[in-house]
Amino acid sequence: MFVDVLLVCLIFRILNVTVCQDIDNYEKLYNDLFNNQYNPDLKPVSNGTKNMTITIAFFNLGLNHFDEVNGILSVSGGLEISWFDNSLKWNPKDYNGISEMLVSKSVVWLPQVTLMTDAQQLQPFGANCLLKILIRHDGFIYWTPADIINSKCAANIRKFPYDEQECSILFMAWDITWKTHLQPASIPYNDFYEKKHPDWNTKSVISRQGKVVGNTYEFVFKIKREPLYYNILVFLPVALLSLLNPLVFLLPHECGERLGYGITILLSFVIFLTLASDKIPATSNPISFLIIFIIMVFVASAVITLLNIINVYLFYKSDYELKGFFKHIYIIFKKRRKNQVFPVEKYTVNYKNIAIGLDRFCFVLSYIAMLSFITVYFIVLQY
Template sequence: MCRTSAILPLGILTLVVLSSAYVQNTHELYTTLFENYTNILRPVQNEQETVRVSVKFLLRGISEFDEVRGQLSLATAVDLRWRDTTLSWNRTEYSPRVLVLPETQIWTPRLALSNPTNRILLFFEDSFPVRLYSDGSVIWVQGGTIISTCVPNVEKYPFDVHKCYLVILVIPYTRAEVQLYPSIGLSTFEKFGEWELGNNSIEEQLYGGFFSSIVISLEIKRRPEFSLLSTILPILFLGVLNACVFLLPPEQGERVSYALTVLLSFAVFLSIISSVMPKNSEPVPILCYIITAMMAMSGLSTICTVLCLRWYFADQKQSVPYLLTIMCRKRKGKRRHQNCDITSDTAPHKENQTESTQLGECRVTWRDVSATFDIVNLHHRQSIKDLESYSQTSRHRRSSIY
């Protein structure tokens, strides 16, 4: 028991001594490394040497894609690695294997975006520490949101696919001074929101004839499920309802209000589509053409409804213009309309009497004109009358039998 109580304080004292030695050794290493070091100059021994920087983009997800402003926001991290030979040390002399330092303590390559929306430097407002190893290797991991411009292509909305390009370069060094070696990682990418990532590529190119740049090509695809349920299907249903306006009987007087309601519904959907589309999109979305055409058809059907109602409730004793009379006689001749009567007191028809002569004896009223232009309603009403006549004939036959 006494031996154990004596060993415990000795162990604590040993740890305190070793910790103090480590801190002192690290402090000496730091003082030695940065005694004559400056973070302004490139970390090379010879001016002709090129600093090779490995850049790996770790995409986290697509934060937002604003088609109206043409702005793409990407949540991503950037892993930069290079070698600073002026900051290496011997492990036998100094025990630390790695030093964690502020980014302002050593030279770091500043990445800039050539197609930004508000700021050029990546993650300029945030500070990220660097890891310095004994062999001079430096690892600098940054993270945040990259906001760049992207020209939208909404022609096939909501099945649109956009191709966006991010051009990143290190300033103000030329390729002979600093060269980038890019790569991209998608292991941390998460699918959330309205957009998903399609084909992508990354490569190093010469920018402006002097600078080493990274060109990232991304394919952004929209998930169409929500747009189909909230926009496309209601528009198709309204198109079907627009054709059903002629099924309403003209006597009820609900046709005009029905047609105007459908027309205003198309106008509302057109305003909704216009609010989520860029004002100067090239090419124009096909959906806008479709809605405009359906709106025009709805307006035409409203005009036809008003005219048909005016003709239906007009004075039937007034004469019908000659052109409308010809159109209605042809229609009545084909359908054998019940108003197309041949007077009974005329002479018997000759066998060689033509159909045009019979049509010439048809009497045309304003309701015939309304029924001619109201083709769908004409068929509907004619079928109802045929059913009524058939039911009356059946009842008459049953009564005669009994």
């Protein structure tokens, strides 16, 4: 028993000595690197005329939200930034095999990589990030600041809700001397930790040089909206109402709900137009095809309501008999059996006959119009 206790104490003693030696080696390495006239305000280049190369890679943690009304893309993600600092090199053999070390970002020179498409505040990316910096013995430094990126992105809602958006997240090496260049890493984009969004699908992310070659680099997000919600909530009710609207001409004139039926459907289109317009930007170019479709069926519904009022007025007008030209026009369009002969002089035509005939004509015409609007809407979405 005594031997076991002695053995345990000996093991703890050895571990304690090893840990203390490692701490001493890290402290010695830290002091040698940063207490030997190292200045974090100076760019780590041996010659002030040389260019500084910064390698960046973007890792995407997921799309948070796309505000198409205000034109803001919100993405959780960050950059893996690396560069070379010749003054922060050491031989691992001199420090008990230590090949890398984590330090605070305040003691090391940092590149001013700025998000140029920031929708809130223009500042160096990761300015508020508290993550430490990794320094390797060969002088290469790695920093992975992460944040919620709110980038400006103008929405193209022409095909809403079947729209696809292309948003660019542009980074720039903010250097007044224009001698700090950005270049992509071997794997410039990583979506391994990306979380799927319920309303948007990320089709692709393209990394490429910005317009200012060397100093800028951008990551272009191509996202596609899931249209099911808007199809069920907006398009399907509008399409059904547009097909129900012409049925007003089949209701009997004696039915007191004939005018109320048409006006109710007309007001329903206004509600769906308001619902759709709240979800898209208030812009004149481009205008959403869905908004145009709702406006067209709304105008058609207004015309149907007007014709319905005229027909009701004609139906209850006095039994004044029409003669001459109007009588002949009505008889021509009146359906008769084949080879049936009927004396024109004995045929009586009044306003009630006109109203009934107009009901049939308007019913067919309005159905053709509504079906045409729906067909054209689906055709234009293909282009």
